[in-house]
Amino acid sequence: MSGFEFQLDAEQMAEVHKDLEGLAADMQAKAVRTGLVSAVSPVKRAAKQNVSVLTGDLRQSIGHRLLSKSARGRLGIADDRVAIVVGPTRKVNGYAQDFIAGLVETGVEPSTRTVRRNLKSHRARKRDGKWVTYSYRHPGQKAAPFLGPALSQHGDEMDTRFYQGLTRYLEKHRA
Structure with missing residues (x-):
């Protein structure tokens, strides 16, 4: 048992x-x-x-x-x-x-890209206000x-x- x-x-x-x-x-x-x-x-x-x-x-x-x-x-x-x-x-x-x-x-297709950055903390490139917009041509991949x-x-x-x-x-x- x-x-x-x-x-x-x-x-x-x-x-x-x-x-x-x-x-x-x-x-x-x-x-x-x-x-x-x-x-x-x-x-x-x-x-x-x-x-x-x-x-x-x-x-x-x-x-x-x-x-x-x-x-x-x-x-x-x-x-x-x-x-x-x-x-x-x-x-x-x-x-x-x-x-x-x-x-x-x-x-990636070649294209032109527009970037809007908040540069409030980066004083070096700050222009009229806190936003900086720039464009660049991306060659693609x-x-x-x-x-x-x-x-x-x-x-x-x-x-x-x-x-x-x-x-x-x-x-x-x-x-």
């Missing part, structure tokens, strides 16, 4: 059954997430190799992130689905790199895509890598 006894009534048994179903769903979500991560890992590696480097901050920020429930809802993905995003997901030196990644990926080519290069084998990662997870956690 174990010296350990317990009893469950019908309500408690229903709660235990519900918890066990939740555990199975949680294990299923973890398996799918592992499959997705293994499917996109070559895409992340290729994107890091393809990105143009000035300081290395953009390269350092490339990774994957699990989408939250609210983000999945905004994108029209069901709540019970697992979704990850690949790209600049981390802040580097205190700055998010996703805006920079968009500029590098798509490029050529597109240097890194995520698109990485996805097109490694997108063909994504389903096989997904199933390999999924089966590896299930074999590892087989009871």
Whole structure:
């Protein structure tokens, strides 16, 4: 005898059954997430190799992130689905790199920009009042895509890598 006894009534048994179903769903979500991560890992590696480097901050920020429930809802993905995003997901030196990644990926058109600055604290260039407006010609920037080519290069084998990662997870956690 174990010296350990317990009893469950019908309500408690229903709660235990519900918890066990939740555990199975949680294990299923973890398996799918592992499959997705293994499917996109070559895409992340290729994107890091393809990105143009000035300081290395953009390269350092490339990774994957699990989408939250609210983000999945905004994108029209069901709540019970697992979704990850690949790209600049981390802040580097205190700055998010996703805006920079968009500029590098798509490029910038040449244009004239007008800037209005509040120079109240900078007395050196203060003119009539506290605002200074000036214009300059921005030469633009050529597109240097890194995520698109990485996805097109490694997108063909994504389903096989997904199933390999999924089966590896299930074999590892087989009871």
